[in-house]
Amino acid sequence: MEVRDRGFSKYTRLDRALELISSEVKEIGSETVPFHESGGRVLAKKCKSKSDVPPFDRAAMDGYAIQAEDSFGADETNPKEVQVIDSIEIGVSPDVQISEGDAAKIATGAPMPEGADAVIMLEETQRENSKLKILAPVSPGKNVSSKGEDVRAGQKILEAGRRLHPWDVGMLASTGNTKVQVRKRPVVGVAVTGDELKKPGESLDSAQITEANSHALEVAINREGGTSARIGKIPDDIEAIEEALKENTHRDMLIFTGGTSVGARDLVPDAISNSGRLVFHGVSIRPGGPSAFGTVKGTPIFSLPGFPTAAHISFEMLVRPALRMMQGRPWNKIRTELNAELERKISSKLGRSDVVRVKVKSSEKGYRTEPIRVTGSSILSTMTEADGIVVVPEDKEGFSEGKVVKVGLLNRPVC
Amino acid sequence: MEVRDRGFSKYTRLDRALELISSEVKEIGSETVPFHESGGRVLAKKCKSKSDVPPFDRAAMDGYAIQAEDSFGADETNPKEVQVIDSIEIGVSPDVQISEGDAAKIATGAPMPEGADAVIMLEETQRENSKLKILAPVSPGKNVSSKGEDVRAGQKILEAGRRLHPWDVGMLASTGNTKVQVRKRPVVGVAVTGDELKKPGESLDSAQITEANSHALEVAINREGGTSARIGKIPDDIEAIEEALKENTHRDMLIFTGGTSVGARDLVPDAISNSGRLVFHGVSIRPGGPSAFGTVKGTPIFSLPGFPTAAHISFEMLVRPALRMMQGRPWNKIRTELNAELERKISSKLGRSDVVRVKVKSSEKGYRTEPIRVTGSSILSTMTEADGIVVVPEDKEGFSEGKVVKVGLLNRPVC
Incomplete structure (x- = not known):
């Protein structure tokens, strides 16, 4: 039997995977910025008012x-x-x-x-x-x-871990907080593997495809408060991947896509294992099952599947929480959830969390939701069509038509 | 009777105010950007695939x-x-x-x-x-x-007016759209009036307050796809305000705060009227009632109240929709709405849309919502505490405790 036919020895449950990630990810340091540059940044420590608001009766x-x-x-x-x-x-x-x-x-x-x-x-x-x-x-x-009626001097105004909204910035200004201690932006190195990949705009021969993941990930990383650092394409060669890992441990996090499935060309998890420590390989989610996570010299590394939908769901379920852990933000509830009536049943396998992409429609009675039909994890268009996701947990075989389910909103940053 | 005692001759209904704004606001032009810089930008025209995805069976x-x-x-x-x-x-x-x-x-x-x-x-x-x-x-x-199963060459992939999410950018990459036509970012001049205002960090005498609105507005404008251009503080002098209006008509939009209430020092609406055309002054919303809107040389100008909460709600109810109109985006439904049970009754006056700031709590049965107690439109802390707003329309006297109401989520950009 060849290596690629082995299958995963075991899948790590989603909640366990997040626990393992949280025990490896360290909170990033802070920096001081002028209040007017603090919009969208994450408070490193709670903020108190330096004055009474209003300052007089x-x-x-x-x-x-x-x-x-x-x-x-x-x-x-x-x-x-x-x-x-x-x-x-x-x-x-x-x-x-x-x-x-x-x-x-x-x-x-x-x-x-x-x-x-x-x-x-x-x-x-x-x-x-x-x-x-x-x-x-x-x-x-x-x-x-009356003086101090709205905010008293010394009163806590904003909690640590809060991502600052426009009127938080107004509050900082009004309360004399002209400088603010915020988390540094995590710098995330993004690499892709796959000899079949070409850059967008390059011509393709009959076996090649355009590499899109790194670009989507860069936008997603920025939106979650990080900064992406492009590593680019690494050849499908374990030594080249190990080299790329070692050269980039100065980043706060690394994301590789491709090379995660168990098989002859699935090299990233092995490279992590050879260079540092592979914490898990295989998570009980679908799509995104072949995801892996480990560390090299303390730097957390995610190995995401190459198929765009699988990469996206892995990012959403594993990497986004990790980026939030790093910034000292809540990471257990990261999506606004709507209750919505299911327009078509969802089937799922026991022991696996199915992450179903859905559309949401508003009706007189409330929200309704329709699972998007898919044939495989490569269906990129589900990612642009989806308003949200419905997660069928490991202990459920699905949800019947008409059931009211929780839809976690995607494409709508919950800050 | 002094000028400031006149009161508003009439309040414009909120929906009518939006109609009037939409008839004045022009869609902004477009520019072409590389796909990898298109995240968060708004598509100027619908986008078609330039290739089959997948490109082969x-x-x-x-x-x-x-x-x-x-x-x-x-x-x-x-x-x-x-x-x-x-x-x-x-x-x-x-x-x-x-x-x-x-x-x-x-x-x-x-x-x-x-x-x-x-x-x-x-x-x-x-x-x-x-x-x-x-x-x-x-x-x-x-x-x-099979070839083209996900997306066929020539198929529409993304609608005009869409703000591009991470995986939209992936879709553009996969479909050969290496350049994308997006809306220009509207440049919004922000000015504040009020001789009592000092810059954050400046010391205050017993009648002065710290100016916070312009900073909050700048973050809010950026978050709605615009770019802010700071005009700064204008003296409480009608000629100075008219001068500032004339000097800034090259911007795509202007926002002034302060000087909107009917009275001796309420100068911005008069200045708009003298320099161009005042479309309305006084909107049936609370807070935010003294808001005004007009144009000078075709440039739309908002005059928002000076109190932070009133400025925020006016921005949310009037300016954000206008920024979206300008970018060719849907502007009628701009907040994700949750159904939530009201924990305390809300009273409102007929003929006025009360915009009540609320907290939202998740419970087993669904969401519950609690109106935040306020004593006046100056209560800045309601803006940092609020998860959303409940709008009591003009024809309702309020909502009773226990009623399920729609909460429009704030601080959560709906993209």
């Missing part, structure tokens, strides 16, 4: 700053009358003192004057020259946004 | 290429016997001809030899030297991935 409505007591008992038939002694604008410190019977016109966002404890809205007043009729009562503190 | 399984007829009637007790005359590897054009009674060993992905029309899987054979026993029948075409 201010009006939350356009109206008049008064002592609330002056409004007690007021209504439209029995208005209370006060004297307007000043007008307070935004951006200017008021130098007026509000005593009993006084009012100062105030704009939303303007600082409250001394002595005043409430703002009566414009709509609840009637003004005649300097006389102001109050038509409704307000309680102390009403329509005032 | 190939084996979809490891096994033996045979004439299917030679396997008919085979089973484990009555195996059919054929002669192995060659072995076909990946990447090499086979020069063997399979006739009746012949077989060639073949690896998954290797080109099918002439004459063969099926692959019998390794597991369904027994081999002894050059003799091969076939233990099961296969039909013609079985385990063969």
